Amino acid sequence: MDIRFSDRANGLKASAIRELLKLTEMPEVISFAGGLPAPELFPVERIKEIFSEVMDRDGRAALQYGPTEGYRPLREIIATQRMSTAHMKLTGDDVIVTTGSQQGLEFSAKLFLNKGDVVICESPSYLGAINAFQAYEPKFVEVSMDEHGMIMSELENALKENPNAKMIYTIPDFQNPTGKTMPDDRRKRMAELAAEYKIPIIEDNPYGELIFEGTVHPAIKSFDKEGWVVFLGTFSKTFAPGLRLGWICASPEILSKYVIIKQGADLQSSSLDQRIAATFMQKYDLNEHIEKIKEIYGNRRTLMLECMDKYFPADVKHTNPYGGLFAWVELREDLDAGKIMEECIKENVAYVPGDAFFPNGGHKNFFRVNYSCMPEDKIVEGIKRLAKVLAKYY
Ligand code: PMP
Numbered sequence: 318m319d320i321r322f323s324d325r326a327n328g329l330k331a332s333a334i335r336e337l338l339k340l341t342e343m344p345e346v347i348s349f350a351g352g353l354p355a356p357e358l359f360p361v362e363r364i365k366e367i368f369s370e371v372m373d374r375d376g377r378a379a380l381q382y383g384p385t386e387g388y389r390p391l392r393e394i395i396a397t398q399r400m401s402t403a404h405m406k407l408t409g410d411d412v413i414v415t416t417g418s419q420q421g422l423e424f425s426a427k428l429f430l431n432k433g434d435v436v437i438c439e440s441p442s443y444l445g446a447i448n449a450f451q452a453y454e455p456k457f458v459e460v461s462m463d464e465h466g467m468i469m470s471e472l473e474n475a476l477k478e479n480p481n482a483k484m485i486y487t488i489p490d491f492q493n494p495t496g497k498t499m500p501d502d503r504r505k506r507m508a509e510l511a512a513e514y515k516i517p518i519i520e521d522n523p524y525g526e527l528i529f530e531g532t533v534h535p536a537i538k539s540f541d542k543e544g545w546v547v548f549l550g551t552f553s554k555t556f557a558p559g560l561r562l563g564w565i566c567a568s569p570e571i572l573s574k575y576v577i578i579k580q581g582a583d584l585q586s587s588s589l590d591q592r593i594a595a596t597f598m599q600k601y602d603l604n605e606h607i608e609k610i611k612e613i614y615g616n617r618r619t620l621m622l623e624c625m626d627k628y629f630p631a632d633v634k635h636t637n638p639y640g641g642l643f644a645w646v647e648l649r650e651d652l653d654a655g656k657i658m659e660e661c662i663k664e665n666v667a668y669v670p671g672d673a674f675f676p677n678g679g680h681k682n683f684f685r686v687n688y689s690c691m692p693e694d695k696i697v698e699g700i701k702r703l704a705k706v707l708a709k710y711y
Contacts, residue, residue, distance in 0.1 A: 529615035661706050
């Protein structure tokens, strides 16, 4: 069929990795590939009860259209309870509700990128963001990371060398895919650079609250004096991704543009789901729920890192995340994690090969592992299976 797709659509390719990842869904596979929260931690009973309560109290409004900006009580809760790391006095007017933070990513590209504009991001970066941005046909300039995330002198060089850079995309806390976290001085420096070069930062922060040791880091937004930082938040990892609720916190000038874009995309996020989330947080303490999640994920993280140290060949390296969902494994430079994955599937274990997280390709000797959604016995068994495959190459 001669379908005349847009140039944009013609540029979209189904990724090879998606095909590979389908195999990881077979029940016999111990998959460290997904990025899913542990389903046994979802507060199902409480949400059942809240659902009835919302329907009894507010059923008609919950099934009706609502404002594009979001359900007012939820916006207030986000501004006053969930944005404390921004260290700003916020009200519900400073945030809008989105359909997950993924929507915030897509909207950011639509808002800031013309074809050929440069997006500066960490090397590697979140695959879902790379894909969302790619539809707007930008160029990606990847900035190297050390163990503490993006290196600020290299960011500054990238800004100098790319006057057509239109946004900086960063995941400062427990980054997907590496699990790395930026120290506070880098956050401050990044905010200063954004103001100096007059470029927005998209601060994507789904994992910051899932910190296993120490206290939550201040957001880059907390160092933002002029309004260059757009903060994307989400309830996906702290509450339930199925509700598809996230938010954007930005200066009024920028936020009003996001609202217009959202009107065109979906008019609003679900009236019902927003009421469920707001009522849940009015009645229960989400922080208490987050404490439970952190304890379990923290234990799974410790176990996975210990198992990798114990069973993997000695010179396989991994990051040591102290929060979030992921660790990042580095193999010898000549090895290809994508090819090795085919053997892993035969052993019924899976990860995500790392090259997909580098928007300009290359870097085949890495893979990402998730520790949040596997029980402890499967973590041990899965890492042993991976170790058996890796041993053939070392
Ligand atoms: N950003 C990052 C870094 C992520 O890892 C994810 C989900 N894996 C998202 C955004 C999107 O999450 P959601 O749309 O569920 O909020």
